[in-house]
Amino acid sequence: MAEQRLSRKEIRQPDQFISFSVQALNWVQEHSRYLIYGALAVLMAAALFTGWSAWQKKRERQAEIALYEATKLINVTTHINNRSQAIEQLRKLVNDYGGAPATALAYWRLGHLYFEEGEYTTALTAYKQAQQRLTKASQSFMLALATLDVGYAQEASGTCNQAISSFDAVLQLPAHWLRGEAYLGIGRCHESTGARQKARAIYERALSDGEINEVTRQAISERLGFLQPSTGE
Numbered sequence: 057m058a059e060q061r062l063s064r065k066e067i068r069q070p071d072q073f074i075s076f077s078v079q080a081l082n083w084v085q086e087h088s089r090y091l092i093y094g095a096l097a098v099l100m101a102a103a104l105f106t107g108w109s110a111w112q113k114k115r116e117r118q119a120e121i122a123l124y125e126a127t128k129l130i131n132v133t134t135h136i137n138n139r140s141q142a143i144e145q146l147r148k149l150v151n152d153y154g155g156a157p158a159t160a161l162a163y164w165r166l167g168h169l170y171f172e173e174g175e176y177t178t179a180l181t182a183y184k185q186a187q188q189r190l191t192k193a194s195q196s197f198m199l200a201l202a203t204l205d206v207g208y209a210q211e212a213s214g215t216c217n218q219a220i221s222s223f224d225a226v227l228q229l230p231a232h233w234l235r236g237e238a239y240l241g242i243g244r245c246h247e248s249t250g251a252r253q254k255a256r257a258i259y260e261r262a263l264s265d266g267e268i269n270e271v272t273r274q275a276i277s278e279r280l281g282f283l284q285p286s287t288g289e
Contacts, residue, residue, distance in 0.1 A: 119149060119156035123165075130165065143169055150185070160189035164202055171209060180209035200231030207241050216245035235265060236272030243279060256283045 126149065129142040146169075149162045163186035170179035183206045190199040207222030219241060226238035239262035246255035259280040262268055268276070 119153035119158035119162075123149060123158045123162055126162070127165065130169070139169060157189075160186050160195075160198070160202075163189065164198070164205070167202075167205055167209070171205075171212070176209050176212040180206065180213060183209055196230055200226055200229045200234050203229065204234055204237060204241070207238070211241060211245055211248075216249055220245050232267035233269070236262065236268040236276065239265070239268070240272070240276060240279070243276070247279075247283070252283055256280060259283070 123146075126142045126145040129138045129145070143166065146162045146166045150159045150166075153159055163182045167179045167182035167186060170176075170182055183202055187199065187202040187206055190202055203222055204226050207219045207226065210216070210219035210222055223238040223241035223245070226234055239258055243255045243258045243262075246252070246258060259276050262276050263273060263280070
């Protein structure tokens with residue numbers, strides 16, 4: 057077979073890959089300033105994000121240490137000076153590290169301290185702050201506890217309608233170990249408002265709940281016994 061020969065026109069035609077490479081190189085040279093600025097912006101953004109993440113982790117660690125120190129004051133003794141120092145430290149923690157996860161527990165601890173001192177309205181505010189900072193997905197146990205404590209504080213403050221809503225919210229959470237306490241709270245609130253039939257109904261409902269432990273079941277049975285209808289009812 058005779059060797060195929062290329063025409064002069066085909067020989068002079070530039071290679072497509074080489075042509076594209078030349079065009080790309082020219083484009084890079086023309087826009088080199090913008091490319092450099094873009095690369096610097098990306099590097100700066102990465103550096104800022106890394107620095108912010110490190111700073112955030114440091115703040116979270118500092119908040120955890122502050123919570124630990126305050127908790128030690130609460131657990132070591134009930135001396136009034138220690139309690140005052142604990143309250144002061146917890147207040148400082150929530151003010152200085154408002155976005156840290158430890159502030160939820162700090163507010164919860166504050167709620168306990170205020171409740172024990174009979175400051176039910178202040179305790180309620182602290183418990184609600186803790187409740188708002190907890191998530192149902194990853195902190196369901198603490199959320200249930202905080203919600204129950206909100207109900208206790210509302211009950212102690214005399215706002216039983218709100219307390220019933222909070223106790224009922226506990227029943228909707230996956231915290232079976234607190235269901236008995238929630239039933240008792242609802243029943244007590246109905247008793248305090250004179251709704252004895254509603255109280256009996258909630259106690260009977262609680263006794264039919266298989267997730268109530270025996271100790272709480274006994275307490276509910278005793279309250280139900282006091283509410284048995286009299287001959288004139």
